[in-house]
Amino acid sequence: MSQSETPTAAQERRSGLRTLRKVWPYIWPQEAPSVRVRVVLAIAVLVAAKGIAVATPMLYKGAVDALAGEGVPVLALGAIGLTIAYGMARVMNTGFQQLRDAVFAPVTQRALRRLALSTFRHIHAMSMRYHMTRKTGGLSRIIERGVKGVEFLLRFLVLSIGPLILELSLVAVVLAWMFDFWYLVAVAVTVGLYAWFSFAVTEWRVRLRRDMNTQDTDANQKAIDSLLNYETVKYFGAEDREAERYDGAMKNYAAAALKTAYSLAALNFGQAVIITTGLVTVMVMAAAGVERGDLTVGDFVMVNAYMIQITGPLGFLGTVYREIRQSLVDMGEMFDLLEQAPDVEDRPDARELRVDKGEIRLQQVEFGYEPERQILKGVSLTVQGGQTVAIVGSTGSGKSTIGRLLFRFYDVTGGQLMIDGQDVRDVTQKSLHAAIGVVPQDTVLFNDTIRYNIAYGRYGASEAEIIQAARDAQIHDFIESLPAGYDTQVGERGLKLSGGEKQRVGIARTLLKDPPILLLDEATSALDTDTEQEIKTALARAGQGRTVITIAHRLSTIAEADRIVVLEQGEIAETGTHDALIGQGGRYAQLWHRQQSDLDRD
Known part of the structure; x- marks a missing residue:
């Protein structure tokens, strides 16, 4: 892609927003109230899970303070009771998360099925001119990546990014309320720097990913094109030529993939530096508070638990954002395809054709x-x-x-x-x-039976009608001579049959x-x-x-x-x-x- 063709950041954002707008009706379908109920229920379960997650470190703090003989007893329970409560809270948190996934799974599968069907119908609606100029291998790759991108988006955008933001907000409020405003500042700066670094580097990596997708599509197209023309390759003894052609495409893909891998390593290292710096800063503040006598050992442990609790999702945020951003690119290609209007379309007032004479x-x-x-x-x-x-x-x-x-x-x-x-x-x-x-x-x-291929002429045709059509086409006797008869598989594009058959x-x-x-x-x-x-x-x-x-x-x-x-x-x-x-x-x-x-x- 030349420099003049490279989308600007603003175009990228508009493309991402466009994709999200197009995906939203599949998540929140107006015609299916039961699906919307599932979405609301999944969100409710999610909020409950995050509430438990934020309360869990408090039980941990209470158990530590009880053992150290410090602080105020939590829930009037001793160290053993608080430890059991801590374990139950962790189990409940995991249980609610799994329940959330189970409730939302039918929404995801319905959306994927409807989107895949829409794409499939749209491709069949496109004109002959479109199919004559498109490359089948590249087209299938775009659809495959697009549907996978939607699946990832539905699974993580709705059930991971939202929960992460909620959890970060709750933890920040708890730290500011129970300790000091500067704890909130330290957490906010860490999260802000992490998000800025992740988003900035990921935007760069998106361009690398697009180039990698282009090379991947090209390599896949060359492979499929060569396999579809298997006989031609053999006729001209061009196996080595095709292998070199495919290897050249794979070489370009490998170069683009390496750039993506190197950029990922740089991103992961930078994220680790920011997270570790934030964690150590907050822990030093808490350790100083314990030494001054302002905080208990349980407070120190609780701060540590909260920081670990939010740094884990932050690392996850980086991965999810990268994948979502890359999924948006993949989905954008598919929605570009869906937005292409067919050259040949029915007019709004089109009528059914009436054939009387057949003139x-x-x-x-x-x-x-x-x-x-x-x-x-x-x-x-x-x-x-x-x-x-x-x-x-x-x-x-x-x-x-x-x-x-x-x-x-x-x-x-x-x-x-x-x-x-x-x-x-x-x-x-x-x-x-x-x-x-x-x-x-x-x-x-079709790569199916002879019966299927003849019956394709009229859906629901009886066995007798299929056989009569075969008789009229002078092929019934040949079919009957085959070991599997009408159940004989014809192979890819019918290659197991002769041209006349x-x-x-x-x-x-x-x-x-x-x-x-x-x-x-x-x-x-x-x-x-x-x-x-x-x-x-x-x-x-x-x-x-x-x-x-x-x-x-x-x-x-x-x-x-x-x-x-x-x-x-x-x-x-x-x-x-x-x-x-x-x-x-x-x-x-x-x-x-x-x-x-x-x-x-x-």
Whole structure:
């Protein structure tokens, strides 16, 4: 990160406050009174625990004075009774702290679950453009660190920082009331110096932590990217190259991590010096009081107990503040993600899509993935309901882009795309997606069973319906020949299946979806000639009574389409039936004869 990109301290504070404001509704949800009751109860138990903690050293003082024959008896108990009371107070203090954690735990888990769900939903709501530019490994790392940061914040900010401030205040009041104002001054100066030093150094360490996070994300992304492309790495014998690339990223991470570790050592040493100086100062004041006869030995012991009692939490404060500050950085990245608005959103007045005929109309459609690179240039096309229309063209002509616009992965930059007269931008994405079944060129499967992947087409489908979809996709017999049948695991992204087998599973789940509109994007590209003919028959049956758009490179698969549209450089070059286009001797005829010649040579 360059100097110009480094956030200022003010920006950091604003970012931290923004994060806290966003987390607060998860801790104090307006829609869940029972959760708010738990928060109040946890705070009440916490106050009780701190009250006992502050009273405990007084019992210790009474026991010491009783043994030394000094001071005024506490609670009219002897040394043994006070010692027992001291032990009971310590047990009660621990018990209340554990009860506090138990009461608050459901609040934490509910908040984490809701926040994780919100993030998950938001990522799925983001447009294709976002997912095409993001790196999956880096994205998962941001979410992982963010959720862990929230967990830490909920556990320590609410149940540690607040209690610590309360305990420090009570101890300071007790010391000022029972001894002398200067004891309060000594404690206040110690706490103030400690807090100032901790916060100042931690702010510096936050910048180091951010750099470490950046390097960590980069290393993780390189690892995941390499593993996802395992086959490509093997094809090019690039294992050593990938290892060097990963090691380089880890080297940068290690350098950033070392800076963080060195700064932590300096912070811990500085904190120890301040705490020890404060402790010794107060103890010297108390020892001088005992020598003058103003204080008893029990007073000296009580002062020591109080100082140890507050220096322990002070050391904890340093750790908690560091972690909270670093958690805020991690959470800030996640909330930055949540604040990114999707490129494609439902309009406030969006209606459900109604599909009667299934007519698709493109009217002067223009689109480009980048402003300077136009893909579609005023394409006008009408697909009548129930028709099968094939779109062909050379690579980069824009044929697959039409499919993405129809499914509304992107919005057109000019013109209109309508289904039964309804602009796809005016209807809900959910209803639009439900009306269109897509068989993509590269079918990607979940790392689950074949049954799960086919059933993904329609939630709640019966076993008979799943099997029928598999039969229609000409894959049932193959599945039955497997030892585990429909329970066969397909592996990461379906790698345990061949390209043709994956494609047929993808066709089966789309057939199971049973949509009124079918979009076949090179749906038979991974199939051999015999299987392709079988699938063509199945797809022809599936397309009966539906509107079908077929995007194809292999022209033999679309010769029987009702109409063929030839795209060239984002414009319609010609349109007609197969026979008519062959007769015209234009671009389609050239492509057809070239592919037939290639087949003859094979």
